[in-house]
Amino acid sequence: MQVLARGQVETDLIKGARSGDAEAFGELVRRYQARIYTLSLRVLGEHDKAEAVAHETLVDVYQNAAHLETPLDSYLYRLVLDRCDLAARDSGAEPRDLEADPDTETDGEDKGAQLQTALNGLSLTFRVAVVLRDVIELDYTQVAEIMDLPIGTVKSRVHRARLDMSAALTMATRMSPEGD
Amino acid sequence: MDRFFAQNRLSALIDGVLSQAEADEVDRAIHRNPDLATQHAGMLQAVELMHEVGPQQAPRGFQVRLMTEVETLPVPGGQVARVRSAARQIPMEAIALAALALVIGVVVHQRKVPDAPSANVTPRAAAPAAVSSKGVVKTAPSVEETAIPDVPSSKPPPRKVKVAPPESDIPDRLPPVYVDLTRPAAYKILGGGDQVLFKISSLGDTLGGRMVNGKGQPISPQLLSEDLAFKMVFLVVPVSKAAAAHQSLRQLSGQTSRPIQEKFNWLKVGQTVFMIEAEL
Numbered sequence: 001m002q003v004l005a006r007g008q009v010e011t012d013l014i015k016g017a018r019s020g021d022a023e024a025f026g027e028l029v030r031r032y033q034a035r036i037y038t039l040s041l042r043v044l045g046e047h048d049k050a051e052a053v054a055h056e057t058l059v060d061v062y063q064n065a066a067h068l069e070t071p072l073d074s075y076l077y078r079l080v081l082d083r084c085d086l087a088a089r090d091s092g093a094e095p096r097d098l099e100a101d102p103d104t105e106t107d108g109e110d111k112g113a114q115l116q117t118a119l120n121g122l123s124l125t126f127r128v129a130v131v132l133r134d135v136i137e138l139d140y141t142q143v144a145e146i147m148d149l150p151i152g153t154v155k156s157r158v159h160r161a162r163l164d165m166s167a168a169l170t171m172a173t174r175m176s177p178e179g180d
Numbered sequence: 181m182d183r184f185f186a187q188n189r190l191s192a193l194i195d196g197v198l199s200q201a202e203a204d205e206v207d208r209a210i211h212r213n214p215d216l217a218t219q220h221a222g223m224l225q226a227v228e229l230m231h232e233v234g235p236q237q238a239p240r241g242f243q244v245r246l247m248t249e250v251e252t253l254p255v256p257g258g259q260v261a262r263v264r265s266a267a268r269q270i271p272m273e274a275i276a277l278a279a280l281a282l283v284i285g286v287v288v289h290q291r292k293v294p295d296a297p298s299a300n301v302t303p304r305a306a307a308p309a310a311v312s313s314k315g316v317v318k319t320a321p322s323v324e325e326t327a328i329p330d331v332p333s334s335k336p337p338p339r340k341v342k343v344a345p346p347e348s349d350i351p352d353r354l355p356p357v358y359v360d361l362t363r364p365a366a367y368k369i370l371g372g373g374d375q376v377l378f379k380i381s382s383l384g385d386t387l388g389g390r391m392v393n394g395k396g397q398p399i400s401p402q403l404l405s406e407d408l409a410f411k412m413v414f415l416v417v418p419v420s421k422a423a424a425a426h427q428s429l430r431q432l433s434g435q436t437s438r439p440i441q442e443k444f445n446w447l448k449v450g451q452t453v454f455m456i457e458a459e460l
Contacts, residue, residue, distance in 0.1 A: 026247050033238040033246075041236055051239050055246055062250050115233045118226065134230035159191035166222025169229070 014072060017065045025062055032073065033058075035136055036080050042131045043084045045120050053083045077136070077146050081128060088124060118168040122161050129154055130161035183213055190220050194227055380415055383428050389417030389451075415454040422452035429454060 016024025036057065041050035057079050061068070069075040119127050132143045140158075144151040186209035192198050193206050210217050384390050391399050392414050417425045
Protein backbone atom coordinates (compact mmCIF):
# COMPACT_ATOMS: atom_id res chain seq x y z
CA MET A 1 0.00 0.00 0.00
CA GLN A 2 2.83 2.33 0.93
CA VAL A 3 4.62 1.45 -2.30
CA LEU A 4 1.50 2.27 -4.30
CA ALA A 5 1.16 5.58 -2.49
CA ARG A 6 4.79 6.41 -3.13
CA GLY A 7 4.35 5.53 -6.81
CA GLN A 8 1.33 7.79 -6.98
CA VAL A 9 3.27 10.65 -5.40
CA GLU A 10 5.98 10.24 -8.00
CA THR A 11 3.42 10.16 -10.81
CA ASP A 12 1.98 13.43 -9.52
CA LEU A 13 5.45 14.95 -9.28
CA ILE A 14 6.20 13.94 -12.86
CA LYS A 15 2.92 15.49 -14.00
CA GLY A 16 3.81 18.66 -12.13
CA ALA A 17 7.30 18.78 -13.59
CA ARG A 18 5.93 18.20 -17.09
CA SER A 19 3.72 21.25 -16.72
CA GLY A 20 6.63 23.38 -15.54
CA ASP A 21 6.11 23.23 -11.76
CA ALA A 22 9.60 23.98 -10.42
CA GLU A 23 8.73 22.74 -6.93
CA ALA A 24 7.63 19.34 -8.25
CA PHE A 25 10.82 19.18 -10.25
CA GLY A 26 12.79 20.15 -7.15
CA GLU A 27 11.25 17.26 -5.22
CA LEU A 28 12.17 14.84 -8.01
CA VAL A 29 15.71 16.20 -7.88
CA ARG A 30 15.82 15.64 -4.13
CA ARG A 31 14.75 12.02 -4.63
CA TYR A 32 17.17 11.17 -7.41
CA GLN A 33 20.19 13.44 -6.95
CA ALA A 34 22.21 10.99 -4.85
CA ARG A 35 21.79 8.11 -7.29
CA ILE A 36 22.41 10.30 -10.34
CA TYR A 37 25.53 11.76 -8.78
CA THR A 38 26.73 8.33 -7.66
CA LEU A 39 26.26 6.84 -11.11
CA SER A 40 28.28 9.60 -12.78
CA LEU A 41 30.89 9.55 -10.00
CA ARG A 42 31.49 5.82 -10.25
CA VAL A 43 31.54 5.86 -14.05
CA LEU A 44 33.75 8.94 -14.44
CA GLY A 45 35.75 8.60 -11.23
CA GLU A 46 36.05 12.33 -10.51
CA HIS A 47 33.94 14.43 -8.18
CA ASP A 48 33.99 17.61 -10.27
CA LYS A 49 33.12 15.89 -13.52
CA ALA A 50 30.44 13.84 -11.80
CA GLU A 51 28.82 16.93 -10.33
CA ALA A 52 28.97 18.72 -13.67
CA VAL A 53 27.36 15.77 -15.45
CA ALA A 54 24.64 15.43 -12.81
CA HIS A 55 23.93 19.17 -12.92
CA GLU A 56 23.83 19.39 -16.73
CA THR A 57 21.66 16.30 -16.97
CA LEU A 58 19.09 17.67 -14.55
CA VAL A 59 19.01 21.09 -16.21
CA ASP A 60 18.45 19.30 -19.49
CA VAL A 61 15.69 17.23 -17.91
CA TYR A 62 13.99 20.39 -16.64
CA GLN A 63 14.17 22.07 -20.02
CA ASN A 64 12.66 19.02 -21.67
CA ALA A 65 10.35 18.16 -18.81
CA ALA A 66 7.37 17.93 -21.14
CA HIS A 67 8.96 14.77 -22.53
CA LEU A 68 9.77 13.07 -19.21
CA GLU A 69 9.56 9.32 -19.65
CA THR A 70 8.60 6.62 -17.21
CA PRO A 71 9.97 4.71 -15.48
CA LEU A 72 11.71 7.91 -14.50
CA ASP A 73 14.78 6.29 -12.96
CA SER A 74 15.68 4.38 -16.14
CA TYR A 75 15.16 7.53 -18.18
CA LEU A 76 17.40 9.58 -15.89
CA TYR A 77 20.14 6.94 -15.80
CA ARG A 78 20.16 6.74 -19.61
CA LEU A 79 20.61 10.51 -19.85
CA VAL A 80 23.38 10.47 -17.25
CA LEU A 81 25.20 7.69 -19.08
CA ASP A 82 24.95 9.53 -22.40
CA ARG A 83 26.59 12.55 -20.79
CA CYS A 84 29.19 10.39 -19.05
CA ASP A 85 30.04 8.89 -22.41
CA LEU A 86 30.50 12.35 -23.90
CA ALA A 87 32.53 13.52 -20.91
CA ALA A 88 34.75 10.45 -21.08
CA ARG A 89 35.35 10.99 -24.80
CA ASP A 90 36.05 14.70 -24.29
CA SER A 91 38.65 14.09 -21.63
CA GLY A 92 40.08 11.13 -23.52
CA ALA A 93 41.76 9.97 -20.34
CA GLU A 94 41.13 7.07 -18.06
CA PRO A 95 39.56 8.09 -14.77
CA ARG A 96 41.98 8.97 -12.04
CA ASP A 97 42.00 7.38 -8.65
CA LEU A 98 39.43 9.14 -6.58
CA GLU A 99 40.62 11.78 -4.17
CA ALA A 100 38.66 12.52 -1.06
CA ASP A 101 36.03 15.20 -1.57
CA PRO A 102 36.30 17.58 1.37
CA ASP A 103 32.57 18.28 1.14
CA THR A 104 31.54 14.67 1.48
CA GLU A 105 34.35 13.26 3.56
CA THR A 106 33.14 10.33 5.62
CA ASP A 107 34.47 7.37 7.48
CA GLY A 108 33.85 5.24 4.40
CA GLU A 109 36.07 7.43 2.23
CA ASP A 110 38.84 4.82 2.12
CA LYS A 111 36.45 2.15 0.95
CA GLY A 112 35.03 4.55 -1.63
CA ALA A 113 38.51 5.20 -2.98
CA GLN A 114 39.30 1.48 -2.92
CA LEU A 115 36.13 0.76 -4.86
CA GLN A 116 36.86 3.50 -7.37
CA THR A 117 40.36 2.22 -8.00
CA ALA A 118 38.96 -1.22 -8.77
CA LEU A 119 36.26 0.25 -11.01
CA ASN A 120 38.77 2.42 -12.88
CA GLY A 121 40.56 -0.71 -14.02
CA LEU A 122 37.49 -1.81 -15.98
CA SER A 123 36.59 -0.70 -19.48
CA LEU A 124 33.69 1.75 -19.65
CA THR A 125 31.13 -0.82 -20.80
CA PHE A 126 31.94 -3.26 -17.99
CA ARG A 127 32.09 -0.44 -15.44
CA VAL A 128 28.64 0.86 -16.39
CA ALA A 129 27.09 -2.61 -16.18
CA VAL A 130 28.49 -3.43 -12.75
CA VAL A 131 27.78 0.04 -11.31
CA LEU A 132 24.15 -0.11 -12.39
CA ARG A 133 23.80 -3.63 -11.01
CA ASP A 134 25.80 -3.52 -7.77
CA VAL A 135 26.13 0.14 -6.75
CA ILE A 136 22.78 1.51 -7.92
CA GLU A 137 21.31 -1.95 -7.23
CA LEU A 138 19.07 -2.38 -10.26
CA ASP A 139 17.90 -5.76 -11.48
CA TYR A 140 19.34 -7.24 -14.67
CA THR A 141 16.21 -6.49 -16.69
CA GLN A 142 16.42 -2.80 -15.89
CA VAL A 143 20.16 -2.67 -16.55
CA ALA A 144 19.57 -4.35 -19.92
CA GLU A 145 16.85 -1.83 -20.74
CA ILE A 146 19.04 1.14 -19.80
CA MET A 147 22.05 -0.16 -21.70
CA ASP A 148 19.88 -1.34 -24.58
CA LEU A 149 21.51 -4.75 -24.52
CA PRO A 150 20.23 -8.33 -24.29
CA ILE A 151 19.98 -9.47 -20.68
CA GLY A 152 22.48 -12.29 -21.31
CA THR A 153 25.09 -9.79 -22.44
CA VAL A 154 24.53 -7.72 -19.31
CA LYS A 155 24.90 -10.76 -17.06
CA SER A 156 28.07 -11.71 -18.82
CA ARG A 157 29.51 -8.19 -18.45
CA VAL A 158 28.62 -7.98 -14.78
CA HIS A 159 30.18 -11.40 -14.18
CA ARG A 160 33.38 -10.39 -15.97
CA ALA A 161 33.49 -7.01 -14.21
CA ARG A 162 33.13 -8.65 -10.79
CA LEU A 163 35.93 -11.09 -11.60
CA ASP A 164 38.25 -8.29 -12.74
CA MET A 165 37.40 -6.18 -9.71
CA SER A 166 38.04 -9.12 -7.46
CA ALA A 167 41.51 -9.53 -8.97
CA ALA A 168 42.19 -5.80 -8.61
CA LEU A 169 41.10 -5.78 -4.97
CA THR A 170 43.21 -8.83 -4.19
CA MET A 171 46.20 -7.19 -5.85
CA ALA A 172 45.63 -3.96 -3.92
CA THR A 173 45.44 -5.89 -0.64
CA ARG A 174 48.73 -7.68 -1.36
CA MET A 175 50.46 -4.39 -2.25
CA SER A 176 49.21 -2.45 0.76
CA PRO A 177 51.44 -2.37 3.89
CA GLU A 178 48.87 -4.37 5.84
CA GLY A 179 48.86 -7.01 3.13
CA ASP A 180 52.59 -7.72 3.40
CA MET B 181 29.71 -29.88 -12.44
CA ASP B 182 33.12 -29.07 -13.90
CA ARG B 183 35.19 -26.03 -13.01
CA PHE B 184 34.25 -24.08 -16.18
CA PHE B 185 30.51 -24.37 -15.58
CA ALA B 186 30.88 -23.59 -11.90
CA GLN B 187 32.99 -20.53 -12.64
CA ASN B 188 30.34 -19.19 -15.01
CA ARG B 189 27.76 -19.57 -12.29
CA LEU B 190 29.62 -17.72 -9.53
CA SER B 191 27.84 -14.46 -10.27
CA ALA B 192 24.47 -16.19 -10.39
CA LEU B 193 25.28 -17.87 -7.07
CA ILE B 194 26.10 -14.48 -5.49
CA ASP B 195 22.91 -12.99 -6.96
CA GLY B 196 20.96 -15.91 -5.46
CA VAL B 197 19.21 -16.75 -8.70
CA LEU B 198 20.30 -20.38 -9.07
CA SER B 199 17.96 -23.21 -8.28
CA GLN B 200 18.70 -24.99 -5.01
CA ALA B 201 20.11 -28.04 -6.83
CA GLU B 202 22.36 -25.92 -9.03
CA ALA B 203 23.52 -23.79 -6.10
CA ASP B 204 24.46 -26.95 -4.18
CA GLU B 205 26.47 -28.20 -7.16
CA VAL B 206 28.38 -24.92 -7.47
CA ASP B 207 29.02 -24.97 -3.72
CA ARG B 208 30.48 -28.46 -3.97
CA ALA B 209 32.68 -27.37 -6.90
CA ILE B 210 33.94 -24.42 -4.85
CA HIS B 211 34.87 -26.72 -1.96
CA ARG B 212 36.70 -29.08 -4.31
CA ASN B 213 38.67 -26.39 -6.16
CA PRO B 214 40.81 -23.85 -4.22
CA ASP B 215 41.15 -21.55 -7.26
CA LEU B 216 37.41 -21.44 -7.66
CA ALA B 217 37.05 -20.77 -3.95
CA THR B 218 39.48 -17.84 -4.23
CA GLN B 219 37.55 -16.45 -7.19
CA HIS B 220 34.26 -16.82 -5.36
CA ALA B 221 35.60 -15.12 -2.24
CA GLY B 222 37.06 -12.29 -4.33
CA MET B 223 33.83 -11.69 -6.22
CA LEU B 224 31.87 -11.76 -3.01
CA GLN B 225 34.26 -9.21 -1.52
CA ALA B 226 33.86 -6.93 -4.58
CA VAL B 227 30.06 -7.12 -4.50
CA GLU B 228 29.93 -6.54 -0.75
CA LEU B 229 32.22 -3.52 -1.11
CA MET B 230 29.94 -2.03 -3.76
CA HIS B 231 26.86 -2.59 -1.62
CA GLU B 232 28.61 -1.23 1.44
CA VAL B 233 29.81 1.98 -0.20
CA GLY B 234 26.48 2.37 -1.99
CA PRO B 235 25.05 5.64 -3.25
CA GLN B 236 26.94 8.82 -2.31
CA GLN B 237 25.26 12.00 -1.15
CA ALA B 238 25.27 14.69 -3.79
CA PRO B 239 27.75 17.47 -2.97
CA ARG B 240 26.59 20.10 -0.50
CA GLY B 241 24.52 22.81 -2.11
CA PHE B 242 24.03 20.74 -5.27
CA GLN B 243 20.28 21.16 -5.25
CA VAL B 244 20.45 24.87 -4.44
CA ARG B 245 22.82 25.52 -7.31
CA LEU B 246 20.67 23.48 -9.64
CA MET B 247 17.37 25.03 -8.59
CA THR B 248 18.89 28.51 -8.72
CA GLU B 249 19.72 27.92 -12.37
CA VAL B 250 16.40 26.25 -13.07
CA GLU B 251 14.48 29.22 -11.62
CA THR B 252 16.11 31.48 -14.20
CA LEU B 253 15.12 29.25 -17.11
CA PRO B 254 11.88 29.68 -19.00
CA VAL B 255 9.08 27.45 -17.81
CA PRO B 256 9.27 24.27 -19.91
CA GLY B 257 6.42 24.07 -22.37
CA GLY B 258 5.54 27.69 -21.59
CA GLN B 259 5.24 30.50 -24.07
CA VAL B 260 8.76 31.77 -23.46
CA ALA B 261 10.20 28.32 -24.04
CA ARG B 262 8.28 27.92 -27.26
CA VAL B 263 9.36 31.36 -28.46
CA ARG B 264 12.99 30.58 -27.63
CA SER B 265 12.73 27.27 -29.40
CA ALA B 266 11.25 28.98 -32.46
CA ALA B 267 13.89 31.69 -32.27
CA ARG B 268 16.61 29.07 -32.58
CA GLN B 269 15.27 28.24 -36.03
CA ILE B 270 15.69 31.85 -37.25
CA PRO B 271 19.02 32.55 -38.98
CA MET B 272 21.40 34.87 -37.13
CA GLU B 273 21.49 37.25 -40.10
CA ALA B 274 17.74 37.78 -39.87
CA ILE B 275 18.00 38.48 -36.13
CA ALA B 276 20.84 40.95 -36.70
CA LEU B 277 18.84 42.77 -39.39
CA ALA B 278 15.76 42.91 -37.17
CA ALA B 279 17.83 44.27 -34.27
CA LEU B 280 19.36 46.93 -36.51
CA ALA B 281 15.92 47.94 -37.77
CA LEU B 282 14.70 48.18 -34.18
CA VAL B 283 17.61 50.40 -33.14
CA ILE B 284 17.03 52.70 -36.10
CA GLY B 285 13.33 52.81 -35.29
CA VAL B 286 13.98 53.74 -31.66
CA VAL B 287 16.47 56.48 -32.62
CA VAL B 288 14.05 57.99 -35.13
CA HIS B 289 11.23 57.84 -32.60
CA GLN B 290 13.29 59.53 -29.88
CA ARG B 291 14.17 62.40 -32.20
CA LYS B 292 10.51 62.96 -33.04
CA VAL B 293 9.13 62.78 -29.48
CA PRO B 294 10.49 65.30 -26.94
CA ASP B 295 11.19 64.12 -23.38
CA ALA B 296 8.14 64.25 -21.15
CA PRO B 297 9.37 64.90 -17.61
CA SER B 298 7.45 63.54 -14.71
CA ALA B 299 7.67 65.35 -11.42
CA ASN B 300 6.92 62.61 -8.96
CA VAL B 301 8.49 59.51 -10.41
CA THR B 302 11.71 57.93 -9.25
CA PRO B 303 14.61 56.99 -11.42
CA ARG B 304 15.55 53.34 -11.21
CA ALA B 305 19.21 54.30 -11.16
CA ALA B 306 18.76 55.89 -7.75
CA ALA B 307 18.46 52.50 -6.13
CA PRO B 308 21.57 51.66 -4.15
CA ALA B 309 22.42 48.55 -6.11
CA ALA B 310 21.03 47.44 -9.39
CA VAL B 311 19.29 44.16 -9.97
CA SER B 312 20.16 43.06 -13.46
CA SER B 313 17.20 42.56 -15.74
CA LYS B 314 18.64 39.22 -16.87
CA GLY B 315 17.42 36.44 -14.71
CA VAL B 316 15.15 38.59 -12.60
CA VAL B 317 12.14 36.61 -11.55
CA LYS B 318 8.86 38.34 -10.95
CA THR B 319 6.86 36.02 -8.83
CA ALA B 320 3.62 37.76 -7.98
CA PRO B 321 1.23 38.85 -10.66
CA SER B 322 -0.31 42.14 -9.71
CA VAL B 323 1.67 45.36 -10.04
CA GLU B 324 0.69 48.90 -10.83
CA GLU B 325 2.51 51.89 -12.22
CA THR B 326 3.29 54.30 -9.40
CA ALA B 327 6.09 56.39 -8.02
CA ILE B 328 8.40 56.05 -5.06
CA PRO B 329 8.62 59.49 -3.52
CA ASP B 330 11.09 58.74 -0.75
CA VAL B 331 14.04 57.81 -2.94
CA PRO B 332 16.03 60.84 -4.14
CA SER B 333 16.07 61.47 -7.86
CA SER B 334 19.29 61.77 -9.81
CA LYS B 335 20.59 62.70 -13.26
CA PRO B 336 19.25 59.93 -15.48
CA PRO B 337 15.93 60.74 -17.13
CA PRO B 338 13.05 59.88 -14.83
CA ARG B 339 10.90 56.93 -15.63
CA LYS B 340 8.26 54.99 -13.86
CA VAL B 341 9.04 51.92 -11.88
CA LYS B 342 6.74 49.10 -11.00
CA VAL B 343 5.99 48.69 -7.35
CA ALA B 344 3.50 46.66 -5.46
CA PRO B 345 0.29 48.05 -4.05
CA PRO B 346 0.14 48.14 -0.23
CA GLU B 347 -0.47 44.73 1.29
CA SER B 348 -3.50 46.04 3.13
CA ASP B 349 -5.19 46.73 -0.22
CA ILE B 350 -4.77 43.17 -1.42
CA PRO B 351 -4.76 40.97 1.65
CA ASP B 352 -4.96 37.77 -0.36
CA ARG B 353 -2.11 38.68 -2.69
CA LEU B 354 1.53 39.31 -1.98
CA PRO B 355 3.44 42.23 -3.34
CA PRO B 356 5.69 41.17 -6.18
CA VAL B 357 9.09 39.91 -5.21
CA TYR B 358 11.92 40.47 -7.61
CA VAL B 359 14.73 38.08 -6.94
CA ASP B 360 17.92 38.22 -8.86
CA LEU B 361 18.68 34.53 -8.83
CA THR B 362 21.82 34.94 -10.86
CA ARG B 363 23.52 36.82 -8.03
CA PRO B 364 22.03 35.58 -4.81
CA ALA B 365 23.49 36.42 -1.46
CA ALA B 366 23.72 33.02 0.10
CA TYR B 367 23.43 32.25 3.76
CA LYS B 368 23.76 28.54 4.30
CA ILE B 369 22.04 26.50 6.94
CA LEU B 370 23.38 23.05 6.58
CA GLY B 371 23.62 21.87 10.12
CA GLY B 372 21.70 24.40 12.15
CA GLY B 373 18.34 22.80 11.69
CA ASP B 374 15.00 24.44 12.09
CA GLN B 375 16.08 26.44 15.17
CA VAL B 376 18.16 28.62 12.90
CA LEU B 377 15.20 29.11 10.61
CA PHE B 378 13.05 30.13 13.55
CA LYS B 379 15.68 32.72 14.49
CA ILE B 380 15.75 34.06 10.96
CA SER B 381 11.98 34.12 10.88
CA SER B 382 11.83 36.13 14.10
CA LEU B 383 14.54 38.43 12.77
CA GLY B 384 12.29 38.98 9.74
CA ASP B 385 9.37 39.80 12.07
CA THR B 386 11.48 42.23 14.07
CA LEU B 387 12.66 44.05 10.96
CA GLY B 388 9.25 44.18 9.34
CA GLY B 389 10.15 41.55 6.78
CA ARG B 390 9.12 38.03 5.98
CA MET B 391 10.41 34.66 4.80
CA VAL B 392 9.31 33.61 1.32
CA ASN B 393 9.99 30.81 -1.13
CA GLY B 394 11.28 31.29 -4.68
CA LYS B 395 7.80 32.24 -5.82
CA GLY B 396 7.40 34.97 -3.23
CA GLN B 397 4.95 32.90 -1.20
CA PRO B 398 5.32 33.25 2.55
CA ILE B 399 6.77 30.30 4.38
CA SER B 400 7.35 29.48 7.98
CA PRO B 401 9.97 27.19 9.51
CA GLN B 402 7.25 24.73 10.44
CA LEU B 403 6.78 23.95 6.74
CA LEU B 404 10.16 22.34 6.63
CA SER B 405 9.43 18.82 7.74
CA GLU B 406 11.04 15.47 7.10
CA ASP B 407 8.93 15.09 3.97
CA LEU B 408 10.11 18.44 2.71
CA ALA B 409 13.57 18.58 4.13
CA PHE B 410 14.90 21.01 1.63
CA LYS B 411 13.73 24.46 0.63
CA MET B 412 15.04 27.60 -0.96
CA VAL B 413 14.28 30.35 1.48
CA PHE B 414 14.51 34.08 1.01
CA LEU B 415 14.43 36.63 3.79
CA VAL B 416 12.88 39.83 2.48
CA VAL B 417 13.26 43.02 4.52
CA PRO B 418 12.75 46.71 3.74
CA VAL B 419 15.78 48.46 2.25
CA SER B 420 16.10 50.59 5.35
CA LYS B 421 16.56 47.45 7.44
CA ALA B 422 18.95 45.75 5.04
CA ALA B 423 22.12 46.69 6.91
CA ALA B 424 20.64 45.55 10.23
CA ALA B 425 19.59 42.24 8.70
CA HIS B 426 22.97 41.80 7.11
CA GLN B 427 24.67 42.35 10.46
CA SER B 428 22.34 39.98 12.25
CA LEU B 429 22.84 37.13 9.83
CA ARG B 430 26.00 35.36 10.80
CA GLN B 431 27.75 32.41 9.27
CA LEU B 432 29.06 29.60 11.42
CA SER B 433 32.50 28.35 10.57
CA GLY B 434 33.51 25.67 13.02
CA GLN B 435 32.91 27.06 16.48
CA THR B 436 33.16 30.73 15.54
CA SER B 437 30.57 32.85 13.82
CA ARG B 438 31.26 35.73 11.49
CA PRO B 439 29.18 38.12 9.42
CA ILE B 440 28.12 36.75 6.07
CA GLN B 441 30.53 37.75 3.36
CA GLU B 442 28.15 38.10 0.49
CA LYS B 443 26.36 41.34 -0.32
CA PHE B 444 22.63 41.25 -0.33
CA ASN B 445 20.48 41.99 -3.36
CA TRP B 446 18.19 44.94 -3.70
CA LEU B 447 14.67 44.62 -4.92
CA LYS B 448 12.89 47.01 -7.23
CA VAL B 449 10.16 47.51 -4.68
CA GLY B 450 12.34 49.01 -2.00
CA GLN B 451 13.04 45.72 -0.35
CA THR B 452 16.10 43.58 0.08
CA VAL B 453 16.36 39.86 -0.34
CA PHE B 454 18.73 37.44 1.31
CA MET B 455 18.87 33.99 -0.14
CA ILE B 456 19.16 31.28 2.48
CA GLU B 457 20.25 27.79 1.67
CA ALA B 458 18.47 25.43 4.01
CA GLU B 459 19.06 21.72 4.20
CA LEU B 460 17.81 20.20 7.41
